[in-house]
Amino acid sequence: MSEWTAPPPCLLVISSYRLPDGDAMSNRVLGLVRSAVVAEEAVVVNDWPSGTTRPAAGQMPAGIRLVSLDRRASSRPARLWYRYWLPVRVAFALHRAGIRRSELASVYLTLGQWSLTMWVVLRLVVRRPVIVDVMERFDPQQFRWGRFDARLLRHRWQTYLAAHLADRVIAISTELYRRFSHRRPTLVVPPQVDLSRYPPSSAPPLAGGLRLLYAGTAGPKDLLAVVVDAIRQLPAADRGRVRLTIAGMTRAQAADMSDLDPACLDGLDLQVMFLGRVSRDRVLAELARTHFAVLVRPDAGYARSGFPSKVPEALAAGCPVLLNHTGDLARYVTDGREGLVLAGPSAADVRDGLLRALTLSDGEWWEMSRAARSRAADFDFRAWTETVSKFVVGAHRDVGASQVSRVLGH
Structure with a gap:
């Protein structure tokens, strides 16, 4: 026995x-x-x-x-x-x-x-x-x-x-x-992350427009206003090709909880869409059909100390990120590989990043998507x-x- x-x-x-x-x-x-x-x-x-x-x-x-x-x-x-x-x-x-x-x-x-x-x-x-x-x-x-x-x-x-x-x-x-x-x-x-839960990317061709996603409740951490301002600063022809989806807040909640002033959204109804609070499955579905997940934070103590979970989740979905480096992000996101790295957290920096994204070919984007998915293995x-x-x-x-x-x- x-x-x-x-x-x-x-x-x-x-x-x-x-x-x-x-x-x-x-x-x-x-x-x-x-x-x-x-x-x-x-x-x-x-x-x-x-x-x-x-x-x-x-x-x-x-x-x-x-x-x-x-x-x-x-x-x-x-x-x-x-x-x-x-x-x-x-x-x-x-x-x-x-x-x-x-x-x-x-x-x-x-x-x-x-x-x-x-x-x-x-x-x-x-x-x-x-x-x-x-x-x-x-x-x-x-x-x-x-x-x-x-x-x-x-x-x-x-x-x-x-x-x-x-x-x-x-x-x-x-x-x-x-x-x-x-x-x-x-x-x-x-x-x-659990990589097995993320479906492959199904983002459409870039010719149909650049799809951006911010998922979460921004609060005082994330700079949504500079992202919206950056879209406004784009030339009219380029601005019409950009769509930003905000999942996790309604328009009214964003005005109350984030740095977004409702006035800055005037005239951008076709460029900015609010989904309100959605399920996790909906967020994963949105990531799968998004070209870039957007995250802009100031060079402040809380940004250096934290690590936004939005980044590993986007990478796991094969969705490159459009962000500025704070904290440990530089270890995992290289400009032109897993995403586009902004020079800083200003609206002008975000605008320049959007202009770069708009010039990408489908082949270049898919290469970044594969690199993002590969990098996500470090977070599994x-x-x-x-x-x-x-x-x-x-x-x-x-x-x-x-x-x-x-x-x-x-």
């Missing part, structure tokens, strides 16, 4: 997102979890956002056990109350699900779930290494009240706690790696399984210096 062996410890994931196919945050969590659990399993304790539809049986990827936290109240005070007691609710959920501490290898959560209370509860109840995933660093100019804005203060406090209390840190960019690596073992993991979660699994659920608590150096390309 063969000797019985206990199953390997699993990864505990604490989440508050629209799993499995929601926004960039849910994609980030699932990508990392799928990279981490090669032969092991993961338990995801998810605190569902309001209005979220729970996944049906079989929708979650294999190897992931989902434990849901119920939230019955919808008022703002009640939501704040439930959020404050999230660590205790997680502990009770694990107990109800019959998950013992001995079954867990480590805990993964994003910076948004990290707090002093969470650290205390995990230390007392779970007693396993905690990995905090840091995906951004906010700047005062992003908020109405500047450096005194409550959201910025909360973010800075969470960042401080991650640097001083987390056992390990996953950073989305090299800039964030530099901020944490001198205090905690830190691993750089850019946004991940399968390419990260060895690196992430060793860091998150491996036998050793830390990734060796050689491993981190390999990931950073040094």
Whole structure:
């Protein structure tokens, strides 16, 4: 009789997102979890956002056990109350699900779930290494009240706690790696994709017009106004050949949430189209028939620290990108290969990029599309399984210096 062996410890994931196919945050969590659990399993304790539809049986990827936290109240005070007691609710959920501490290898959560209370509860109840995933660093100019804005203060406090209390840190960019690596073992993991879910590009010939796409809710991060202004600056004949689709916001929402002034859209009804909030499948379909995904960001601290998930997703769809380099983007997007790199974030820079795009032949564009798809393999979660699994659920608590150096390309 063969000797019985206990199953390997699993990864505990604490989440508050629209799993499995929601926004960039849910994609980030699932990508990392799928990279981490090669032969092991993961338990995801998810605190569902309001209005979220729970996944049906079989929708979650294999190897992931989902434990849901119920939230019955919808008022703002009640939501704040439930959020404050999230660590205790997680502990009770694990107990109800019959998950013992001995079954867990480590805990993964994003910076948004990290707090002093969470650290205390995990230390007392779970007693396993905690990995905090840091995906951004906010700047005062992003908020109405500047450096005194409550959201910025909360973010800075969470960042401080991650640097001083987390056992390990996953950073989305090299800039964030530099901020944490001198205090905690830190691993750089850019946004991940599942290449098998992206259909081949079906973009039409360029003679029918240049199709551009911005997908997401811009907020204060992305410069949509300069893109629209750049289209306006094009010569009339060229302007008529450009179509920009904005998926994720209505025209009214864009005026409220982004830097777009409704007046700047006057006379551009044929050039700019708003789809409003759409499903992920619709976004993938739009990428498949788009010539360039557009992303313009200023040379600011938050842009250097972040890594827009829009870029790997566009590349995976075989859709070249039209962008300016910020943060780590220069590592993955070379001008004329995976996309067209703008000289800067101004409307004139975007206009010049559009003029270049309008001169491309179909053969040149398809060459860029193939290069984009090839580059996307660097972001596929399968390419990260060895690196992430060793860091998150491996036998050793830390990734060796050689491993981190390999990931950073040094």
